[in-house]
Amino acid sequence: xxxxxxxxxxxxxxxxxxxxxxxxxxxxxxxxxxxxxxxxxxxxxxxxxxxxxxxxxxxxxxxxxxxxxxxxxxxxxxxxxxxxxxxxxxxxxxxxxxxxxxxxxxxxxxxxxxxxxxxxxxxxxxxxxxxxxxxxxxxxxxxxxxxxxxxxxxxxxxxxxxxxxxxxxxxxxxxxxxxxxxxxxxxxxxxxxxxxxxxxxxxxxxxxxxxxxxxxxxxxxxxxxxxxxxxxxxxxxxxxxxxxxxxxxxxxxxxxxxxxxxxxxxxxxxxxxxxxxxxxxxxxxxxxxxxxxxxxxxxxxxxxxxxxxxxxxxxxxxxxxxxxxxxxxxxxxxxxxxxxxxxxxxxxxxxxxxxxxxxxxxxxxxxxxxxxxxxxxxxxxxxxxxxxxxxxxxxxxxxxxxxxxxxxxxxxxxxxxxxxxxxxxxxxxxxxxxxxxxxxxxxxxxxxxxxxxxxxxxxxxxxxxxxxxxxxxxxxxxxxxxxxxxxxxxxxxxxxxx
Amino acid sequence: xxxxxxxxxxxxxxxxxxxxxxxxxxxxxxxxxxxxxxxxxxxxxxxxxxxxxxxxxxxxxxxxxxxxxxxxxxxxxxxxxxxxxxxxxxxxxxxxxxxxxxxxxxxxxxxxxxxxxxxxxxxxxxxxxxxxxxxxxxxxxxxxxxxxxxxxxxxxxxxxxxxxxxxxxxxxxxxxxxxxxxxxxxxxx
Numbered sequence: 001x002x003x004x005x006x007x008x009x010x011x012x013x014x015x016x017x018x019x020x021x022x023x024x025x026x027x028x029x030x031x032x033x034x035x036x037x038x039x040x041x042x043x044x045x046x047x048x049x050x051x052x053x054x055x056x057x058x059x060x061x062x063x064x065x066x067x068x069x070x071x072x073x074x075x076x077x078x079x080x081x082x083x084x085x086x087x088x089x090x091x092x093x094x095x096x097x098x099x100x101x102x103x104x105x106x107x108x109x110x111x112x113x114x115x116x117x118x119x120x121x122x123x124x125x126x127x128x129x130x131x132x133x134x135x136x137x138x139x140x141x142x143x144x145x146x147x148x149x150x151x152x153x154x155x156x157x158x159x160x161x162x163x164x165x166x167x168x169x170x171x172x173x174x175x176x177x178x179x180x181x182x183x184x185x186x187x188x189x190x191x192x193x194x195x196x197x198x199x200x201x202x203x204x205x206x207x208x209x210x211x212x213x214x215x216x217x218x219x220x221x222x223x224x225x226x227x228x229x230x231x232x233x234x235x236x237x238x239x240x241x242x243x244x245x246x247x248x249x250x251x252x253x254x255x256x257x258x259x260x261x262x263x264x265x266x267x268x269x270x271x272x273x274x275x276x277x278x279x280x281x282x283x284x285x286x287x288x289x290x291x292x293x294x295x296x297x298x299x300x301x302x303x304x305x306x307x308x309x310x311x312x313x314x315x316x317x318x319x320x321x322x323x324x325x326x327x328x329x330x331x332x333x334x335x336x337x338x339x340x341x342x343x344x345x346x347x348x349x350x351x352x353x354x355x356x357x358x359x360x361x362x363x364x365x366x367x368x369x370x371x372x373x374x375x376x377x378x379x380x381x382x383x384x385x386x387x388x389x390x391x392x393x394x395x396x397x398x399x400x401x402x403x404x405x406x407x408x409x410x411x412x413x414x415x416x417x418x419x420x421x422x423x424x425x426x427x428x429x430x431x432x433x434x435x436x437x438x439x440x441x442x443x444x445x446x447x448x449x450x451x452x453x454x455x456x457x458x459x460x461x462x463x464x465x466x467x468x469x470x471x472x473x474x475x476x477x478x479x480x481x482x483x484x485x486x487x488x489x490x491x492x493x494x495x496x497x498x
Numbered sequence: 499x500x501x502x503x504x505x506x507x508x509x510x511x512x513x514x515x516x517x518x519x520x521x522x523x524x525x526x527x528x529x530x531x532x533x534x535x536x537x538x539x540x541x542x543x544x545x546x547x548x549x550x551x552x553x554x555x556x557x558x559x560x561x562x563x564x565x566x567x568x569x570x571x572x573x574x575x576x577x578x579x580x581x582x583x584x585x586x587x588x589x590x591x592x593x594x595x596x597x598x599x600x601x602x603x604x605x606x607x608x609x610x611x612x613x614x615x616x617x618x619x620x621x622x623x624x625x626x627x628x629x630x631x632x633x634x635x636x637x638x639x640x641x642x643x644x645x646x647x648x649x650x651x652x653x654x655x656x657x658x659x660x661x662x663x664x665x666x667x668x669x670x671x672x673x674x675x676x677x678x679x680x681x682x683x684x685x686x687x
Contacts, residue, residue, distance in 0.1 A: 346535035350586030358584045362565055365577055370566040374549035374559050385549050392537040392561045409555035410657050410685035411522040413546040448644065450652040471654040471687075477641040479517040479657060495546065497657055497687070498514075498521035 001163060003119065005107045006148035007090055007126050009082075009137040012103025013043035016082030017072050019134035019265070020243055028066050031074045032059055042074050077242040077329070082135060084240070085269050087233050089129035092272040093122065097233050098145075103137075104152075106145050108230060123158040129272045134265065142166050147224040150177045150196075166224030171197025178221055184214055196222040235273070238281065238331040241266040248287045248324035252316055255325055259312055262330050263305040270334060276301035277332035282312055285327025292321050300356035301337045349392050359390060380457050381465060382483070382494065383414060410497050412481070418492035423482065425491075428452065430470055430482055435493065448473040452484070469494070503527055504589065504619040509610055509629055511622045511665075514639030516596070519659030522555070522685045523639060524591050524623045529556035536588030539563040539581045543574040544595035563587075571599035578620070582609070585616045594624040606632035627664075636665035642682065654687040 009015050013031050018024055028048035032039040039059040051066035063069055079102065086105050090097040093116075096108035109122050116122045123139040130137050140151025142161035150173055151159040161169045173196045175188060193199050199222040207215045220227050241262045249255045259282075270277060278301040284292040296311050337352055350358065362371045372387035424432035424443050429451075432443030452468035459466075466486040473479050481494040504510040504527060514520035528538050533556055540547060545566045553559055565581070567574040571594070578592045601609075606629040613620045622628055627636065640660050647655035661681040 347531075347537075347588055348586055349537040350584050354584050354586065358580055359563075361580045362577055365573055365580070366565060366567055366570075370568065372564060373562060374547070374552075374564050376550050376553055376559070383548075383550075387564065390563045392563075394560050408522065408526055408683060408685050409551070410687045411525040411555060412548040412551040413516070413521055414548040416545050448646060448652075450646055450648075450654050453653075473644050477517055477644075479641075479644055479654070495548070496516045497654075498516055498519065 001110075002108070002143055003110045003163075004142060004145050004148040005094075005109045005119075005123055005126055006100065006140045006142075006145065006152040007086065007105045007107065007130055007137055008140070008149070008152035009086065009103040009130070009135050011043055011045050011049075012082070013074065013079055014045040014048075015103070015135055015137075016079045017075065018045065019082050019085070020075075020078050020261070021072075022134060024070060027070050028053065028068060029070045029072065030059075030062050032071050033074050039071075075244050077244060081241050081265070084236075085133040085265070086130060086135060088235065088239070088269045088273045089133045089135070090126065091233070091235065092129050092274060093125050096230070098231050099233050100145070100149070104149065106148065106230070109141070119160045120158060123160065127157065132272050133268050142169070142224065144224045144226045145230075146170075146178075146221040146226060153177065167200060170222060170224050171195065171200065173197075175199060175222075178218060180218055181214065184211065184218060187211065188218075235334065237333060239266065239269060239277075239334050240329060240331040241269070242327070242329035244285075244327050245325065248326055250324040252313060255316070255328070256309060256313060258328050259330070260305065260309050262328055263308050263312075266330055266332055267303045267305040267308070270303040270332065273334070274336070275334040276303045276337045277308070278302075278335050279333040280308060280312065281331040281333075282315075283327075283329040283331070284321055284325045285329075286321065286323040287326050288323045290323070292325075294319070299360055300352045301335050355390075355392075380455055382455075382467070383416070412495055413498050414495040415493060418483065418494050421482070421491050421493045423484075423491040425484075428468075430472055430491075433472065433474075433480075433482065433491075433493070444474050446472045447475050456486075471497075503530060504621050505634065506588070506619045507614045507617045508634035509606075509613055509620045509622065509632055511624060511627060511629060511633040511636040512639060513624055513627055513636065513664070514659075515625060515641075517657065518639040518641050519657060519661075519683055519685055520623050520639045521593070522657070522659075523637075523661070523683070524593065524621055525552050525555045525557060527589060527621060528552065528562060528591060529558075531588045532556075532558035532561040535561070537561050537563070537586060538589040539565065539587055539591070541565045541567065541574050541577045541581065541590070541592045543567045543571055543593055543599075544569055546595065547593065569595075571595075571597070575599055575601065579609070579612070582613050582616055582618050582620055585618070587616075587618050589619045589621060591621045591623060594622065594628060596625050598624045598626060598628050601628050603630055603632070606630055631665075633665060635663070638662045638664050640680075645684075656687055657685045659683045659685065 014029050017031055026047050029045045030041045030048050030053055031043045033042040041055050041057045041062050044053040053062045053066050090105045090107045094107040094109055098106040100106050112122055116125055119141045123141055126139050138152045138157050140148045140159045142148040142151050143166045147161055147166040151161050175194055243262050278298050280296040282294050296315050373390045375386050375388050377384040422434040423430045430446050432445050434441055434443050449470050449472040451470035454468050456466035458464050468484040470482040472482055479497040483492045483494050512520050512523055531538055545568055565577045581590045610632040642658040642660045645655040646652045
């Protein structure tokens with residue numbers, strides 16, 4: 001049987017603004033739309049509502065009712081960040097969550113009992129995860145999303161509907177909880193239907209004839225049935241947190257406070273979903289109307305706000321911002337970091353942090369272009385290789401799966417670049433090779449050779465190549481590969497077998 | 499001997515001239531370990547490693563960290579030092595090339611301690627002995643012939659080499675003192 005938990009954050013827009021300014025605490029807050037004197041209350045928190053402040057009210061009236069009222073202009077960015085934060089928090093508890101709109105998240109908690117305990121324990125975990133990202137809400141647990149949503153809107157912070165009792169539990173709930181279209185609600189009120197139980201018991205056929213599909217959907221909801229399928233939420237590759245400023249900032253110490261706050265919110269989100277960031281994209285809105293965007297790559301995936309703040313500070317001090325800052329937005333590329341080997345049966349591998357430090361030291365020693373994993377390119381051109389970032393976790397399947405260890409194969413030591421050599425060739429076959437650069441040196445006689453192995457490519461452009469390859473053995477046992485460039489006629493020593 | 503792998507926490511030296519199978523042996527060990535999911539590293543002093551032949555030999559290149567030192571021998575030693583201090587690598591191979599650097603005996607024993615502490619198998623492919631008694635195992639590779647196949651054009655079929663243990667001393671027979679029989683290898687081209 002499906003179990004759904006609904007996390008609901010009351011007065012969500014106000015909660016999103018409180019999340020960005022935790023110092024406001026329990027003070028009455030009203031979020032305004034429009035500009036003064038025509039500003040109106042868009043949302044108010046519970047403390048403001050206790051003083052009679054409600055959405056739609058003029059700012060002047062709200063201030064008259066609640067003199068200590070704190071007001072903020074509505075910020076869509078903050079609301080969007082809080083909405084994503086809620087989803088991330090729920091993802092830390094359940095792998096299947098659905099976005100139920102602003103301030104509402106559904107989590108499929110079926111089967112989580114073995115991990116976290118009973119429904120109450122899971123609900124507590126959800127509340128803790130929400131609190132970790134700066135949001136305080138209610139949780140309802142039931143067998144359907146409708147019942148869970150109605151349960152979450154109860155007065156208790158956790159409401160659990162007993163398994164299989166959704167319809168019975170919903171029967172006494174008011175019809176207003178369904179938030180039906182006004183016309184439908186008015187019609188039902190005219191019929192004297194005021195509870196969900198009354199709506200659930202209406203004859204289905206008659207309801208369909210009189211109210212159509214809308215009526216049937218409402219009745220299904222009243223019975224605790226979900227008509228719409230569960231749509232799982234997939235987190236975006238970049239997780240964003242933003243902060244608009246009411247004033248302009250033109251120095252890093254002042255900006256660091258704002259950036260630090262944004263980073264802490266971002267890292268709290270990453271922590272609740274057990275992921276880390278490997279790249280940060282910092283976007284600064286400037287007073288001139290322009291935008292300043294910069295990318296900060298972390299040496300290893302992390303969710304430490306202090307380290308990120310230091311890196312961003314170094315970046316901004318090295319390349320100062322052109323104008324005063326009025327808006328800060330930071331996106332993090334989220335990656336899942338495995339603390340050890342990918343599977344239980346794999347040998348241990350270097351810790352991510354240690355490996356990042358080692359790679360940085362090696363890059364400082366030999367240059368970044370000389371450290372990495374070799375990749376063989378899809379080309380017949382000799383030595384068609386490149387280096388990529390070393391990431392051992394991206395390795396192929398293991399030997400046990402692919403049929404054991406391979407047979408001994410001969411390795412080749414390649415000269416880079418190939419060394420030009422003088423070759424004494426008789427009817428195309430190399431008979432002697434002067435391996436030393438000294439012209440006076442004697443030709444080394446070739447005791448055996450194999451070839452030619454002809455290859456060519458890219459004849460369609462300027463990088464055309466055509467060559468014959470020979471494997472040659474010398475009297476002292478040296479086994480080399482020679483190549484004859486058919487375009488220039490030169491001979492080269494490609495390397496030696498070893 | 500064919501299935502033998504360098505011991506973790508110890509230094510293994512493979513000494514040999516060109517075309518003696520020295521590199522093939524190192525690549526063989528890299529293949530054996532990377533195919534089991536282990537993480538390995540190769541410090542390539544002269545930039546001579548050929549990923550194409552290594553891939554054919556079974557090396558999982560994703561699990562191989564290739565450090566190219568472009569002929570700088572001291573840098574190669576420093577790179578090896580950095581790598582052997584990072585636990586988690588199953589095997590670090592130092593290919594010193596044809597002109598190996600000098601390594602003081604005290605430095606060699608310090609290296610032995612580091613390798614033992616980080617539990618990494620360190621393999622040194624070299625032309626002559628480098629770490630002296632600090633190496634737990636020292637092997638010498640020698641060419642033993644080339645096999646060709648076909649008529650014209652002929653093709654290189656295999657390289658035969660032999661492997662002679664130099665260290666430890668117990669590789670010799672305890673009574674007669676005769677060296678144990680060298681292992682024969684056949685490397686398919």
